Amino acid sequence: MKTVKLKTSQNSYEIFVGAGLLLQTGDLMREAGISGTKAVIVTDTTIDNFHGETVRASLESAGFQVMTVTIPPGEEQKSINTAVMLYEKLTGFYAERSTPLVALGGGVIGDLTGFAAATYMRGVPLVQVPTTLLAQGDSSIGGKTGVNHGNLKNRIGVFYHPKLTVSDVAVLKTLTERELSNGLSEIIKHGVILDAGLFRYLEKNMETIRQCDDTTLEYIVARSAAIKAGVVGQDEYDLGMRNILNCGHTIGHAIESVSGLTVWHGEAVAIGLSTEAKLAHELGILSSKDMGRLRKLLLAAGLPCDIPELDPERLFEAMKHDKKNTDGRIRFALPCSIGASFLTDEINPELIKKVLVM
Numbered sequence: 080m081k082t083v084k085l086k087t088s089q090n091s092y093e094i095f096v097g098a099g100l101l102l103q104t105g106d107l108m109r110e111a112g113i114s115g116t117k118a119v120i121v122t123d124t125t126i127d128n129f130h131g132e133t134v135r136a137s138l139e140s141a142g143f144q145v146m147t148v149t150i151p152p153g154e155e156q157k158s159i160n161t162a163v164m165l166y167e168k169l170t171g172f173y174a175e176r177s178t179p180l181v182a183l184g185g186g187v188i189g190d191l192t193g194f195a196a197a198t199y200m201r202g203v204p205l206v207q208v209p210t211t212l213l214a215q216g217d218s219s220i221g222g223k224t225g226v227n228h229g230n231l232k233n234r235i236g237v238f239y240h241p242k243l244t245v246s247d248v249a250v251l252k253t254l255t256e257r258e259l260s261n262g263l264s265e266i267i268k269h270g271v272i273l274d275a276g277l278f279r280y281l282e283k284n285m286e287t288i289r290q291c292d293d294t295t296l297e298y299i300v301a302r303s304a305a306i307k308a309g310v311v312g313q314d315e316y317d318l319g320m321r322n323i324l325n326c327g328h329t330i331g332h333a334i335e336s337v338s339g340l341t342v343w344h345g346e347a348v349a350i351g352l353s354t355e356a357k358l359a360h361e362l363g364i365l366s367s368k369d370m371g372r373l374r375k376l377l378l379a380a381g382l383p384c385d386i387p388e389l390d391p392e393r394l395f396e397a398m399k400h401d402k403k404n405t406d407g408r409i410r411f412a413l414p415c416s417i418g419a420s421f422l423t424d425e426i427n428p429e430l431i432k433k434v435l436v437m
């Protein structure tokens with residue numbers, strides 16, 4: 080097992096990464112100081128079928144009286160209506176301020192449950208038990224919680240950190256191949272922007288990773304979590320340095336939204352990474368060798384690199400409305416080599432349009 084520590088303004092807590100950790104969830108919660116008698120697991124029906132019972136049994140053997148709330152899978156569930164349903168379930172269970180909410184799932188469950196935990200009774204303990212690679216390596220870390228409002232992603236939310244995070248890499252074996260690849264994108268991004276060593280490790284071990292080997296998964300999840308924790312520790316509220324995590328996302332978000340979410344987040348980020356690398360290359364900042372290494376790694380991870388049949392004008396319009404922009408200038412986090420990157424909002428719009436059709 081590997082442990083990553085994260086210090087925030089709200090608390091300091093640990094992220095545990097290892098194979099078979101679901102069985103220890105209850106004990107790890109007790110060790111982290113969660114003392115209540117009740118606990119609520121929030122999950123979706125798919126995850127519940129695979130892993131719900133293991134977590135429930137672990138919590139019960141640690142002395143918790145458990146209620147499980149299951150919702151259907153899907154992004155549509157990340158809504159204020161589902162949060163209200165959760166509040167009602169919590170009231171019916173006589174949940175107290177000490178009653179932890181255990182988010183057992185991917186980013187949808189993590190964001191929704193985190194939001195409910197932050198707001199119910201002005202905050203009850205949160206435990207993140209991420210079950211997708213995207214959630215383990217990225218979304219469960221950093222305290223961003225929230226729900227969508229109509230078509231507006233993550234429009235309502237709050238920064239709220241868990242008391243602990245339990246990332247059991249063995250649960251990734253029940254993901255589909257597409258889901259696993261989807262999660263690899265953000266991990267590759269962490270390597271590109273900040274850690275050449277992680278990038279090399281991914282280059283060397285991609286085949287083993289895609290076979291869901293526990294040891295390699297443990298390494299990349301823990302490393303990815305540590306990189307994100309390091310950035311979040313320096314800019315918890317996303318006011319500066321944290322923007323570097325947006326590498327691949329300026330173009331990626333546009334692709335996600337113009338495609339009507341048929342291109343998944345991780346896939347859109349992969350296309351974004353590869354296209355933003357072209358932009359950095361056009362600017363003379365990134366070598367063609369490094370641009371090639373990135374493309375090769377993304378393809379080896381089973382991810383797309385080329386922009387699908389989408390209107391470049393609409394993509395450019397979507398980028399102009401990205402919430403990271405200031406004064407209408409499109410902001411990018413661009414790689415300058417493998418393991419190093421910088422922020423800029425001074426790219427010539429014509430050059431952006433050029434790489435969108437390259």
Ligand code: NAD
Pocket residue numbers: 123125126129152153154157184185186187188190210211213214217218219220221222223224232233250251252253254255258261344
């Ligand atoms: P997801 O939560 O929708 O999960 C994907 C699918 O995988 C679901 O159908 C789920 O039922 C299934 N699943 C989950 N774990 C499984 C397992 N172990 N075995 C089998 N099936 C399993 O998708 P996601 O990619 O994890 O998360 C996407 C969400 O994360 C988006 O809402 C996005 O906005 C959010 N996000 C949040 C942050 C953040 O910082 N908070 C960062 C990135 C993304």
Ligand code: ZN
Pocket residue numbers: 265328344348
């Ligand atoms: Zn992302």
